[in-house]
Each structure stands twice: as structure tokens, then as C-alpha cells.
Amino acid sequence: MKTEPKNTMRIICGTDFSKPAEQAANAAAALAARLEETLVLVHSIEGAGLGAFSPKVFDALSAHVGEQLQAEAGRLRALGPTVKAELLTGPPDEALVKLARPRATRLIVVSSLGRRAPGRWLLGSVSERTAESAAVPTLVVRDAAPFVAWARGERALKVFVALDFSVSAEAALRWVKELKRIGPCEVIAGHVNWPTTERARLGLDGPLPLTENPPVAQQVLERDLRARVSEFLGDAAARVRVVPNWGRADAALIEMAREEKADLLVTGTHQHHGLERLADPSVSRGLLHHAPMSVACVPTPAAGPMAGPRIRECKRVLMAVDLDEPHGFAAPYGYSIVNPGVTVRLLHNIVPLQALHRVNEKEPAQVVAASAAKLRALAPDKADARGITTEVEVTESRETAEAICAAAERFGADIICIGSHTRPGFTAKVLGSVSLAVLQNSRRPVLVVWPPAK
Numbered sequence: 001m002k003t004e005p006k007n008t009m010r011i012i013c014g015t016d017f018s019k020p021a022e023q024a025a026n027a028a029a030a031l032a033a034r035l036e037e038t039l040v041l042v043h044s045i046e047g048a049g050l051g052a053f054s055p056k057v058f059d060a061l062s063a064h065v066g067e068q069l070q071a072e073a074g075r076l077r078a079l080g081p082t083v084k085a086e087l088l089t090g091p092p093d094e095a096l097v098k099l100a101r102p103r104a105t106r107l108i109v110v111s112s113l114g115r116r117a118p119g120r121w122l123l124g125s126v127s128e129r130t131a132e133s134a135a136v137p138t139l140v141v142r143d144a145a146p147f148v149a150w151a152r153g154e155r156a157l158k159v160f161v162a163l164d165f166s167v168s169a170e171a172a173l174r175w176v177k178e179l180k181r182i183g184p185c186e187v188i189a190g191h192v193n194w195p196t197t198e199r200a201r202l203g204l205d206g207p208l209p210l211t212e213n214p215p216v217a218q219q220v221l222e223r224d225l226r227a228r229v230s231e232f233l234g235d236a237a238a239r240v241r242v243v244p245n246w247g248r249a250d251a252a253l254i255e256m257a258r259e260e261k262a263d264l265l266v267t268g269t270h271q272h273h274g275l276e277r278l279a280d281p282s283v284s285r286g287l288l289h290h291a292p293m294s295v296a297c298v299p300t301p302a303a304g305p306m307a308g309p310r311i312r313e314c315k316r317v318l319m320a321v322d323l324d325e326p327h328g329f330a331a332p333y334g335y336s337i338v339n340p341g342v343t344v345r346l347l348h349n350i351v352p353l354q355a356l357h358r359v360n361e362k363e364p365a366q367v368v369a370a371s372a373a374k375l376r377a378l379a380p381d382k383a384d385a386r387g388i389t390t391e392v393e394v395t396e397s398r399e400t401a402e403a404i405c406a407a408a409e410r411f412g413a414d415i416i417c418i419g420s421h422t423r424p425g426f427t428a429k430v431l432g433s434v435s436l437a438v439l440q441n442s443r444r445p446v447l448v449v450w451p452p453a454k
Helices: 020-036 057-078 092-100 118-123 126-133 145-151 167-184 195-202 216-231 249-259 284-290 328-336 352-357 364-377 400-411 426-431 436-443
Strands: 010-014 038-045 083-089 104-111 138-141 157-162 185-194 237-244 264-269 294-299 318-322 343-350 391-398 415-419 446-449
Touching: 010 092, 010 426, 020 038, 020 057, 020 104, 020 138, 020 167, 038 057, 038 092, 038 216, 038 343, 057 083, 057 185, 083 092, 083 249, 092 126, 126 138, 126 284, 126 364, 138 318, 145 157, 157 167, 157 294, 167 185, 167 216, 167 264, 167 343, 185 216, 195 216, 195 318, 195 400, 216 237, 216 400, 237 249, 237 328, 249 284, 264 284, 284 294, 318 328, 318 400, 328 415, 328 446, 343 364, 364 391, 391 400, 400 415, 400 436, 415 436, 436 446
Parallel strands: 010 038, 010 104, 038 083, 104 138, 157 185, 157 264, 185 237, 264 294, 318 343, 318 415, 343 391, 415 446
Antiparallel strands: 138 294
16 A cells, blocks of 8 residues: 655646646656655646536536546556646646645646647746746656656756846745755756946946957856855856857857756746736746746745844955045944955045046056055055955046946955945935945945044
8 A cells, every 4th residue: 555655745737638748747756756745636627617618518528537637647656656636627827826835835847838728829828827827836847758867866957047146046046956955966057148238237348249258247247156056056066157148038048058958947937927028028938938948937935024133244345445535434344344264355446537637747557556555555454464355456437436336246245335425414415425326326235434423
């Protein structure tokens, strides 16, 4: 007699009894057996309750479909897992989503070709609509063989995870971490960037190559992507790839996954609905529709209660200093928030028009060198002894706030420390200030140090 599974979680698999649905069911059965979880096999009769069938016809149809469902459940039981069959009514995607309760369901598994009734094809496939609505991850299976072999421990699963720097990407990485706990995975993290956006963010000059990123942009993006992956998967847990892209992001990501010969493409999804799809085209929807390999869509979890307090270590601190004003008071605060082994970069921006006035006295290169020397002099004497590394950078830009924000992106700063000319008040709000502009535009935390009270 077959024993009940040890775990209370379940895997739900939708079927329409087609060959693609059989592939999805095989993959779902292999995963359920490996995890010792219940597999719930679901078929939904669309049109019931809407007058599409008379009671007699519906009863006959239910009996016939029920026999098919039980036969398929029996076939899957022979593969190892505990299988329960559920015959439901209504649109298949809506039935699957309603059945998949987040705390009881680990995963929804469907094939890539299931369709709603012909009159509703334009609304998308069952797999697309399920992935866009479900509160749990959806696995769209195109080939079951890699999952079956992986679940049996016969091979590693090759996983390509499409990443950006949003919350949805974090959800995808957390799910990949769960995959790695189930069995060995070879993970490739891929990111595509819009070159003009990165040039503006990093404050870069010069022409943009058509087929590659400028070296600085490539290095920064790879560094940041590697740090994000390491945060969730650990060091050296994945290989990272960054590719510039002038077209559709989904097409570029699919090509990267194809080049890597990935078994599975994983993506986070914001689950846009209605008019939101027109305003913000979904990359995950494009991956689901066009990718030749299996795709897993991981929803961004709803905001929950705030987590308990934790210490966020600042390993890279950018300190913006105005050498033309008495802002040396900010430096001690920047050094005070770091621990040994941390890097502090002191930054000063030279406005070109100001530099022109000094040309008669010093060459521009001498002005930069003199500014760098003044920055180094701001480092506390005990910084080296505490294992704090000090770096200096002098930029030249008409917009100091933009230069600071761009430098922070290039440096990968955990926090920006900046001194302010005046304490906050009416003058600062009306006239604005560099510190205020940095606060408004930086993507990174900012510590503003007001001048000492007189």
C-alpha cells in the first residue's frame, strides 16, 4: 500500500490530455516524486454553467472526461508520486489559479500549447494567463526529459535566469535557490541593457559601440549583477552574462538562453493586467510566448510585514566633498559608519567654468592633481590602521549632482555621504542645492551632514 507523502505542500498540474500536456505531467510527476509531495492533476471543463451544455450532455461529458483524468492519474502514479485527480469547471487558467493556494501549493505545471476556447484565443494561452495571475510560480514545460533526469539525480539542470535590478528579479533568484536545494543546477544569470541608459547613469562620454558596451559600463554591470546573484545564491554559484541590446529585451534573453543550451529559463514577473500591458510590455510574457525551452515565471510576492531590524554593512562609501567650501566636517561622519576592510572614496567635482578661471595660474591637469591631494589630506590618520582603504576621484562636470550620482553608480557605493551648505529650510527648498539634488535623483542611500550649529 502506497504511503502518504511526507510533505504537506503539493504540485498542481493542468492537463487537456494532449501530447504537450503529457510532457508537462511527466515533469510534474518527477518533481513530486523527488520532493515526496502530492501531485494534483487537474482538468477543467470550460463552458459549464454558462448554458453551453444541457444537464444530460454535461453529465455524459463529465463521465467521459473523468475516465480520461483517472487513467492519466493512474499512469502518473506508476512513475512514483502520490496523485490526486480534480475535475473542475470553468476556464482552465482561472481554475488552476483558484486551486493554487500559496501556502499549500509549491508550483503550477502546465504545457505551452494549451488554449482557451476558440472565441477567446486572443486573450492568450492557458500557460500565459496562468503565469500572469497565479500567486505561486508557474512552470511551462516544453520538454520533460531534462526534469525527469534531474529529479532522478542523473544530471544537473541547466538554468538560465533572466535578471534586471528589480524586486521581481529577487523573486526569481530565490526560486532558483530552491531549485539548487532539490538537485544540482548549473546557473547562468543573464542581463540585457539599453546602452544609452547606462551611459547616462554612469556619466560616460564618447561614441557608443553598436555591438558591445563601453568597457566601464560592462565592468560595472557585471560587477553589480554578480553581487546580486551572490547575495541569493552564494559566491561563485552562477556565471553572469551582460549583453547590450537595442531591440526587444525578451528576444535578446531568449537568444542568450539558446546559446547556453539551457533546459529552463527562469524569469520574475510583475503580473501586469489590462491596460498596464500596453503601457509596460511584459518581458516575461514574451519569454513565455517565444522561448523554445521550458520557462518558469516567478511572481513578485505581495508586500508583507516589515522584517525585523538587521544591520546593513556599508562596504563602499562615496563621500562627496566640495573643496571650495569648508565642508571638511562631513568627512569624519563618512568614516564613522564603516568597519575595517571597507573602502571610502572621496570625490570632488570641478565645474569646467570654474577651472577655466584657473588656467592662467595652473594647467588643468595641475588643478586636478591639486584637488586630489586635498582630498587625500581629508582622510583621518587612523583610517589605514583600522583597515579602511581611501581612494580619491576628481570629476569634471557642469552638473555636480549628476556627477556625484554617476560616480556612485560606477563605484558601486552602498551609501553616499555629502555635506550641505545650509541647514534645511525655505532657502534650500527655493534655491535648491547639490545635496538636495543628489537626494532626489540618486538610486542609492544618501547621508546628508548638515553644518555644525554656530
